[in-house]
Amino acid sequence: MGKSKTSLKGWRKAIVIGLTLVFIVSLLSACSKGTGGKSNENTVVRIGYLYGGSDNEPYMRQQYTDTYEIMNKNVTFEFVGAVNYDDQRFEQQSDPSKPVEQPDAYEKMKEMLTGANPVDVVILDFGLLRRLTQDNLLKPLDPLIQQDKFDISDYVPTVIEGIKSVGDNNLYALTPTFSSSALFYNKKMFAEANIEPPVDKMTWDDVFNKARQLAKGEGLDSQFGFSFNRWVSDGFSDINYYSNALQLRMWDDNADKMLINSPQWQQVWDTVISLHKDKVIPNQEYMNLYYEKQNESGAQDPFYGDLFVTGKVGMMISDYYYINELKKIGDNASKIKDFEMVDWDVVTLPTDPSTPGVGGNISLNQLMGINARAQNPEGAWDFIKFINGKDWAKIKSRSLYEMAARKEFLQPIGGLQYNLDAFTTLRPYPPVTNNDEKIYREKPGIWEAQGYGYELFQQVIAGDKDTKEALAEWETKGNAALERTATEGDGGIGVMPMPRPMY
Numbered sequence: 001m002g003k004s005k006t007s008l009k010g011w012r013k014a015i016v017i018g019l020t021l022v023f024i025v026s027l028l029s030a031c032s033k034g035t036g037g038k039s040n041e042n043t044v045v046r047i048g049y050l051y052g053g054s055d056n057e058p059y060m061r062q063q064y065t066d067t068y069e070i071m072n073k074n075v076t077f078e079f080v081g082a083v084n085y086d087d088q089r090f091e092q093q094s095d096p097s098k099p100v101e102q103p104d105a106y107e108k109m110k111e112m113l114t115g116a117n118p119v120d121v122v123i124l125d126f127g128l129l130r131r132l133t134q135d136n137l138l139k140p141l142d143p144l145i146q147q148d149k150f151d152i153s154d155y156v157p158t159v160i161e162g163i164k165s166v167g168d169n170n171l172y173a174l175t176p177t178f179s180s181s182a183l184f185y186n187k188k189m190f191a192e193a194n195i196e197p198p199v200d201k202m203t204w205d206d207v208f209n210k211a212r213q214l215a216k217g218e219g220l221d222s223q224f225g226f227s228f229n230r231w232v233s234d235g236f237s238d239i240n241y242y243s244n245a246l247q248l249r250m251w252d253d254n255a256d257k258m259l260i261n262s263p264q265w266q267q268v269w270d271t272v273i274s275l276h277k278d279k280v281i282p283n284q285e286y287m288n289l290y291y292e293k294q295n296e297s298g299a300q301d302p303f304y305g306d307l308f309v310t311g312k313v314g315m316m317i318s319d320y321y322y323i324n325e326l327k328k329i330g331d332n333a334s335k336i337k338d339f340e341m342v343d344w345d346v347v348t349l350p351t352d353p354s355t356p357g358v359g360g361n362i363s364l365n366q367l368m369g370i371n372a373r374a375q376n377p378e379g380a381w382d383f384i385k386f387i388n389g390k391d392w393a394k395i396k397s398r399s400l401y402e403m404a405a406r407k408e409f410l411q412p413i414g415g416l417q418y419n420l421d422a423f424t425t426l427r428p429y430p431p432v433t434n435n436d437e438k439i440y441r442e443k444p445g446i447w448e449a450q451g452y453g454y455e456l457f458q459q460v461i462a463g464d465k466d467t468k469e470a471l472a473e474w475e476t477k478g479n480a481a482l483e484r485t486a487t488e489g490d491g492g493i494g495v496m497p498m499p500r501p502m503y
Contacts, residue, residue, distance in 0.1 A: 042074050045379040048112045048119030048371070050105060050128070052081010064123075068386050075379065080119050082108040102441045106131065113137050118373045120380035126364040127431050129173055130166035138172040139370040144381050145171070152388075159405045162364060162428040173369035174388045177402035180423040181319045181361035182346040183207065189214060189223070189314045197345075198315060200425060201357070204245070204350040207315065208275065214314040215280045220289050224282045226275070227316045230306050232287045235461060236454045238272050241317075245359060246352055247429060250453070251482065255439045255446055258478040260453065261471045269467045273460055282307055302336060303329070309342050317349065319361075320423055321401050327414045346422040360426030445485025449478035 049060070057079045065077045083105050109128070112119055114137070124132065132138050145152060152160065152174075159178050163171055183198060190197040195213050198206075211225025228238045243250075248268065249259050259265075275281045287305060294301050303309050308316040309329055326344065333341040351359040368387060370380045386392060390406060397409035403423060404410055412420055439446055456470040465473075 040074050042076065043376060043379050044076050044078060045121060045376055045383055046078045046080060046117070046119040047121045047123065048080045048082065048109075049123040050082050050109060050125075052079070052084050056081060064387060065383075067392075068383060071386075075383075080112055082112045104441065105437055110135070110137065113371045114373055118371055118375060120371055120374040120376045121383060122369050122371055124173070124367050124369065126162070126166070126367065126428065127436070129163070129364075129367055129369075130431055132369070133167045133170075133172045137372055139372045139374065139377065140167075141171045141174065141370070141381075141384075148381075148385065150385055154407045155405055156403075156407055156410070156424045158360060158362060158424050158427055159364065162362060163367070165427070165430045173367040174384060174405075175364050175367045176388050176392055176405055177366055177396050177399065178405055179320055179363040179365070179402050181317055181349060182419075182422040183315055183349055184308060184318055184322065184344055184346050185315045186308070186311060186313070187343045187345055189311065198347045200348040200419075200422060202347070202350055203353050204242070207350045208271065208280075211275070211280050211315060212278070215278070220286075220293060222279060222282075222286055222312070224286075224307065224313045225280045225315065227281055227307065227313045230308065230316065230318055230322070232282050232284055232305065232307075234284075234454075234458075235272065235276050236457045238276075238281065239268060239453075239457060242272055243268050245350070245361075247355075250450065251439075251446070251478070255443050255482055258449065258475045258482070260478070261475040265471060266467050269457070269460070269471065273457075273467065276461060282313065299337075308344075311340065311342050317361075320403055323413050323416065323418070327416060344418075346419050348422045348425050351426065355429075357425075358427045358429055360423075360428055362426070362428040364428070443482065443485045445481045448485075449481040452477040452481070 047060070047065070049056075060079050061077070069075060069077065083103055106128070109122075109124075109132075113122065113132075122132075122138070129138075144150070156178070158180075159175065160171070163173055163175075183202075185198050187197060193214055195210060198210065207226065214225035215223060217223050228241045243265070246264070246268065248264055251258050272281075276283055279286075290305065291301075306325075307313045308318075309326065326342075330341045333339055349359055349361055351357070368384050370377055370384065374380050388405070390408070393404045393406040393409045396402065397404040397411065407424075410420060410424070412418055453474050456465065456474050459465045460467055460470045
């Protein structure tokens with residue numbers, strides 16, 4: 001009997017030891033796996049973006065990769081800018097009279113993707129996405145999403161549909177965030193005028209008609225119906241905004257010919273000029289009176305000329321960040337003498353009847369795709385999954401500047417109540433052309449051609465010309481400027497500097 005008990009104890013001990021070994025082996029195996037189940041050997045993920053420089057990489061690391069590296073200590077990131085701003089800034093010209101030759105940014109991007117040491121991940125904006133997909137430079141993400149069962153069902157439809165619209169209904173990139181604009185309106189102003197407030201998906205004509213009904217008063221007692229932005233403009237910027245919203249082009253795809261002498265452009269000019277002349281839109285004359293009163297009273301203007309928050313403009317276009325400004329002002333309203341906080345809400349931007357459901361001023365500037373020639377495509381996809389996952393979306397939902405692309409984490413800011421769907425309902429317009437960057441780089445006379453429009457617009461506002469006459473003159477002078485650029489290089493005006501990158 002004793003021998004039997006000893007034998008049983010031995011078996012029990014063997015079983016316990018065996019189970020322990022299995023557990024340890026399993027644990028070690030799990031520890032040897034990185035995110036996504038990859039081997040724990042050291043790997044490098046190269047991330048490329050359009051504009052680089054010595055001051056960009058620290059920001060890029062803080063913005064995108066630091067958290068991932070803490071969680072995946074075997075992964076190292078390298079950052080590559082297609083165009084280096086330091087080169088542009090410090091390069092000395094042998095002949096100062098000649099403009100600095102600007103690199104072809106897209107060709108530099110292609111070199112970064114197809115060269116001897118290609119990047120794995122590429123961060124790009126919406127305007128570049130279509131061109132890269134058309135040139136087969138990005139890896140389709142749909143098979144990877146299906147393979148890993150990566151859930152994108154709660155993505156804002158606007159974001160997904162916008163990305164697919166430039167990829168033949170395929171996903172070649174994802175973004176964790178986006179930015180958007182909406183039409184803000186003063187609820188009290190509409191109630192007092194007994195006018196139905198704005199609703200989602202109104203046309204531009206609907207908005208302008210409501211604006212005319214709201215406008216009234218003279219001088220400092222003026223009340224305006226609409227503004228294209230928070231600040232009083234020169235009028236020509238309103239022309240640019242409205243024409244872009246209607247997808248009108250100033251010149252053809254190669255900037256060989258001006259396209260502004262048309263019934264559509266005349267309608268845009270006549271509409272904006274009429275709104276300004278009829279004081280439906282605030283003008284500089286009113287702002288001069290506004291600041292004159294401020295100077296006389298010696299009071300500071302905590303609103304910096306923002307006429308919407310002071311109840312002087314009934315409807316105004318602004319971006320998502322403006323809600324933070326409204327909350328800040330509302331929280332401090334009691335400190336401001338004789339101030340009543342505006343009672344506001346938002347609806348979608350106005351739309352063009354020819355393209356219903358499209359027209360949101362939506363920016364997809366942090367798109368991430370995988371290079372079709374990536375050296376480490378598995379690491380690239382694992383990083384993109386992380387950045388576009390729910391944990392990262394939760395962190396990004398706290399941003400003051402951007403909106404999380406996952407609906408689950410889209411919440412009104414600071415407990416406010418407003419129509420959040422106004423920022424997510426409309427689809428973005430697909431890019432009209434792939435050539436704009438090349439045009440502005442190779443044909444600096446384009447700035448001269450555009451400048452004539454500003455000058456002629458001011459003459460029409462002053463009553464010195466009518467719209468039809470001004471557009472015809474703009475066409476003639478603009479074509480001449482474009483032709484000079486083609487034959488003489490810079491048209492005598494030099495090259496405009498490249499815009500500072502946002503990332």
